[in-house]
Amino acid sequence: MKALVLHEAGRLSIDDIEIEETLGPGDVRIAVHTVGICGSDVHYYTHGRIGNFIVREPMVLGHEASGTVIETGPDVTTLKPGDRVCMEPGVPDLGSRAALLGIYNLDPAVRFWATPPVHGCLRETVVHPARFTFRLPDNVAYDEGALMEPLSVGLQAATKARVRPGDTAVVSGCGTIGLVTALAARAGGCGKVIISDVIGPKLKLAADYGFLPVNLKEENLDEVVKRETDGWGADVVFEASGNDRAVAGVFGPLCPGGTVVFIGMPVEPVALDIVAAQAREARMETVFRYAHRYPRAIALVASGAVDVRPLVTDRYRFEDAVKAFEYAAHPEPRTVKTVIELQ
Numbered sequence: 001m002k003a004l005v006l007h008e009a010g011r012l013s014i015d016d017i018e019i020e021e022t023l024g025p026g027d028v029r030i031a032v033h034t035v036g037i038c039g040s041d042v043h044y045y046t047h048g049r050i051g052n053f054i055v056r057e058p059m060v061l062g063h064e065a066s067g068t069v070i071e072t073g074p075d076v077t078t079l080k081p082g083d084r085v086c087m088e089p090g091v092p093d094l095g096s097r098a099a100l101l102g103i104y105n106l107d108p109a110v111r112f113w114a115t116p117p118v119h120g121c122l123r124e125t126v127v128h129p130a131r132f133t134f135r136l137p138d139n140v141a142y143d144e145g146a147l148m149e150p151l152s153v154g155l156q157a158a159t160k161a162r163v164r165p166g167d168t169a170v171v172s173g174c175g176t177i178g179l180v181t182a183l184a185a186r187a188g189g190c191g192k193v194i195i196s197d198v199i200g201p202k203l204k205l206a207a208d209y210g211f212l213p214v215n216l217k218e219e220n221l222d223e224v225v226k227r228e229t230d231g232w233g234a235d236v237v238f239e240a241s242g243n244d245r246a247v248a249g250v251f252g253p254l255c256p257g258g259t260v261v262f263i264g265m266p267v268e269p270v271a272l273d274i275v276a277a278q279a280r281e282a283r284m285e286t287v288f289r290y291a292h293r294y295p296r297a298i299a300l301v302a303s304g305a306v307d308v309r310p311l312v313t314d315r316y317r318f319e320d321a322v323k324a325f326e327y328a329a330h331p332e333p334r335t336v337k338t339v340i341e342l343q
């Protein structure tokens with residue numbers, strides 16, 4: 001089948017390759033429709049590795065996907081051919097200790113699309129467990145289906161924050177993850193969401209969503225938060241930038257007794273102001289992907305509580321997938337999510 005294959009850092013091509021995939025009793029075969037390009041896909045393309053995950057063999061990229069079921073295994077009762085679906089890209093060993101504890105995203109044996117050596121989904125068809133394949137309601141489009149993956153990260157963050165109605169949240173970073181976190185925080189009950197970045201067009205999108213944008217080139221985040229909270233501080237700070245300076249200052253806008261959630265991934269270990277955390281008795285949470293957030297992400301999009309469509313800023317056909325990655329590696333400031341359409 002045709003697939004977008006990463007051979008090594010910087011070398012990407014659409015190849016005709018054989019992928020050995022048998023349809024197990026609980027699996028479905030899916031014709032892939034739309035795939036979002038994630039920062040991790042771009043990083044593998046530009047660097048050939050993320051930390052200890054190194055591309056040693058040619059690997060198909062892509063993990064944010066929707067499609068149409070074309071075949072089902074004999075034990076599948078929840079899906080049928082023709083169903084429009086989105087797919088959760090990480091499949092754990094369901095008998096693992098982590099899975100039994102309900103933290104299957106932390107299963108050391110999890111197989112996650114486009115994480116070496118596992119092939120991703122930028123290809124004509126994939127075989128996937130029905131358990132990790134979710135039907136899209138009629139009013140949810142394929143590109144929205146592909147966005148359920150990052151939105152699930154946002155829901156994981158808002159859930160770990162234990163957002164309460166009326167909370168004020170700060171989101172540091174206005175990329176896809178920052179924006180889906182802001183959307184999840186608001187859907188979870190935050191009354192005010194303040195979002196910071198240095199890129200004007202992204203902050204404009206945040207403002208269109210009704211969030212309060214803070215351009216760090218022009219304003220001091222701590223001062224804005226003080227002004228907006230009568231000097232008290234934000235109940236929750238979501239760190240979604242991975243920027244070392246943002247992490248160093250993460251407790252600045254936080255209220256006493258507040259919560260910080262770390263979502264962004266700094267490339268290197270970074271400094272953290274422990275005394276600033278202690279002075280507030282801050283609760284600290286971390287997020288690694290998500291566990292069982294897809295059904296909730298779909299419910300929020302279907303109900304209209306979350307609109308992810310404005311996040312899709314750029315579209316490419318699969319034939320131009322290499323071009324799409326070249327663009328995504330050096331995007332214009334207005335770009336949030338680039339998607340590739342296979343059908």
Ligand SMILES: [Zn+2]
Pocket residue numbers: 038039040063064149150
């Ligand atoms: Zn992703």
